[in-house]
Amino acid sequence: MTDTGKKVVVIGGGFGGLGAACLLSREGYDVTLLEKNEQVGGRASVLEDGRFRWDMGPSWYLMPDVFEQFFELLGERVEDHLKLQRLTPSYRIFFEDGEVMDMTGDLDTDAATFERYEPGAGERLREYLRLSEYQYGIAMRDFVPKNYDSYRDFFSRQTLLEGPKLHVFESMDRYVSRFFKHPKLRKIIQYTLVFLGSSPYATPALYNIMAHVDFNMGVWYPEGGIHEVIRVLARIAKQQGTEIRCRAPVESVLVEKGRVVGVQTAEGIVQADIIVSNADMHHTETQLLEPKYQTYRERYWEKRKLAPSAFIMYLGLDTQLPQLEHHNLYFCDDWRSNFAHIFDRPAYPENPSVYICCPSKTDPTVAPPGQENLFILVPIAPGLEDTTEVRERYADKTLSLVTEKMGIPQLREHIVKQHIFSINDFASRYNSYRGSALGLAHTMRQSAIWRPGNRSKKVRGLYYVGASTNPGVGMPMCLISAQLAYKRVMYGK
Numbered sequence: 001m002t003d004t005g006k007k008v009v010v011i012g013g014g015f016g017g018l019g020a021a022c023l024l025s026r027e028g029y030d031v032t033l034l035e036k037n038e039q040v041g042g043r044a045s046v047l048e049d050g051r052f053r054w055d056m057g058p059s060w061y062l063m064p065d066v067f068e069q070f071f072e073l074l075g076e077r078v079e080d081h082l083k084l085q086r087l088t089p090s091y092r093i094f095f096e097d098g099e100v101m102d103m104t105g106d107l108d109t110d111a112a113t114f115e116r117y118e119p120g121a122g123e124r125l126r127e128y129l130r131l132s133e134y135q136y137g138i139a140m141r142d143f144v145p146k147n148y149d150s151y152r153d154f155f156s157r158q159t160l161l162e163g164p165k166l167h168v169f170e171s172m173d174r175y176v177s178r179f180f181k182h183p184k185l186r187k188i189i190q191y192t193l194v195f196l197g198s199s200p201y202a203t204p205a206l207y208n209i210m211a212h213v214d215f216n217m218g219v220w221y222p223e224g225g226i227h228e229v230i231r232v233l234a235r236i237a238k239q240q241g242t243e244i245r246c247r248a249p250v251e252s253v254l255v256e257k258g259r260v261v262g263v264q265t266a267e268g269i270v271q272a273d274i275i276v277s278n279a280d281m282h283h284t285e286t287q288l289l290e291p292k293y294q295t296y297r298e299r300y301w302e303k304r305k306l307a308p309s310a311f312i313m314y315l316g317l318d319t320q321l322p323q324l325e326h327h328n329l330y331f332c333d334d335w336r337s338n339f340a341h342i343f344d345r346p347a348y349p350e351n352p353s354v355y356i357c358c359p360s361k362t363d364p365t366v367a368p369p370g371q372e373n374l375f376i377l378v379p380i381a382p383g384l385e386d387t388t389e390v391r392e393r394y395a396d397k398t399l400s401l402v403t404e405k406m407g408i409p410q411l412r413e414h415i416v417k418q419h420i421f422s423i424n425d426f427a428s429r430y431n432s433y434r435g436s437a438l439g440l441a442h443t444m445r446q447s448a449i450w451r452p453g454n455r456s457k458k459v460r461g462l463y464y465v466g467a468s469t470n471p472g473v474g475m476p477m478c479l480i481s482a483q484l485a486y487k488r489v490m491y492g493k
């Protein structure tokens with residue numbers, strides 16, 4: 001490492017910000033990371049209450065290859081820092097008619113399950129996953145780890161030749177229906193889109209790479225929880241020389257003659273030659289920059305399609321729930337109307353789909369012995385009314401759904417801890433636009449060249465990292481975005 005003599009300020013300590021800090025400080029930049037909250041992690045923060053501990057956001061450790069590659073860039077090995085376990089089953093699905101099904105991540109077993117619902121579906125699952133694996137290879141080579149500067153970067157010869165052949169530009173819903181007729185099977189294949197904050201009716205089949213990620217690569221868990229990954233990144237960043245300051249919200253980005261010179265905080269000015277903002281791009285552009293320096297003004301954001309927000313309950317129980325696995329998904333029957341309430345006709349869904357994470361099934365450190373920690377998440381539209389009364393009503397509704405439709409009647413009487421996190425919290429804790437949980441949805445018009453780029457078009461020295469920019473939402477994507485921001489800073493492309 002040679003000292004570049006250049007000072008970098010990273011705004012925000014989520015996956016993208018910490019990742020960029022690690023890479024840049026390793027390269028000899030003098031990096032200071034300023035995080036507004038009391039801890040780093042951003043959406044991947046941790047909440048503790050007594051002997052219960054909850055990951056507040058992400059809970060699925062997917063695409064282990066991306067983590068491995070990122071650690072390699074830092075001269076580290078994942079296995080020296082994290083104890084990963086592949087979950088079996090990968091997850092349990094509860095259908096509205098009371099049926100329960102496990103997806104195991106073992107292809108023979110899962111194909112046999114599919115076959116029971118629809119003759120030939122087992123073989124078609126294999127075919128679907130072969131195609132998905134092939135597309136994953138192309139995506140991870142040519143599209144995902146890429147800084148886009150012009151349309152030519154996206155419309156390569158291969159995209160033009162292979163895209164239509166593979167039907168990747170039609171909707172996921174249409175694509176999946178070519179393979180499976182049974183509504184339950186279609187739901188299982190399409191649910192992975194929730195990781196991207198999108199609906200199967202508006203997402204290009206480009207993203208069916210997620211099926212390969214889920215079925216073939218498997219669902220993993222780092223001992224101690226997802227926040228453990230954040231702890232490791234923060235430790236490496238510090239070892240490389242990054243100074244991390246929490247409770248240090250940036251109030252504005254300071255610009256002179258079209259170039260960044262620093263940031264204003266309550267404690268004073270922190271000078272910078274380069275700024276990498278990991279705060280949501282809407283926040284940085286519209287709140288931290290003067291209008292003349294904004295590449296994307298308020299009216300740009302008003303026209304964007306946002307990913308859902310979430311109504312989340314963190315519960316501590318003084319008993320164990322034998323009905324649950326580590327990951328549990330409840331799929332309501334009326335899938336289309338549920339998505340419409342999230343994306344097209346915003347309202348609290350009366351009969352929502354629900355996700356429950358129960359990491360105490362795998363990890364004894366997250367709850368006292370014989371007890372359970374639960375994370376219950378209902379995807380909802382961003383920007384909905386979020387008051388104490390609304391929360392109480394919706395918490396009651398969610399618990400009723402879990403007890404009655406998922407068959408867990410003992411739930412309510414065993415709750416000893418309860419915290420709710422919803423739209424207003426996303427907005428106030430993370431400065432998230434309209435309280436979206438994930439940021440911009442992955443529609444075709446908000447992917448690749450059409451997603452906001454990671455370099456300001458108005459201010460020299462200002463870069464972006466994290467879910468707002470390319471490649472997009474999710475921990476692995478944010479680590480890739482850190483590499484893309486690093487390339488911009490180092491090489492300009």
Ligand SMILES: Cc1cc2nc3c(=O)[nH]c(=O)nc-3n(C[C@H](O)[C@H](O)[C@H](O)COP(=O)(O)OP(=O)(O)OC[C@H]3O[C@@H](n4cnc5c(N)ncnc54)[C@H](O)[C@@H]3O)c2cc1C
Binds near residue numbers: 034040044251278465
């Ligand atoms: C409920 C939920 C479940 C999820 N599940 C999964 C999952 O299972 N698997 C997966 O891979 N991904 C999941 N995700 C997505 C994933 O967590 C995010 O895409 C990713 O963590 C976002 O990282 P980021 O780099 O964009 O930074 P963020 O996490 O958005 O962090 C940005 C940071 O900037 C800080 N900041 C904002 N404004 C300022 C300011 N003015 N000054 C200083 N600091 C500021 C914020 O406080 C925050 O810490 C989930 C997300 C949520 C919310």
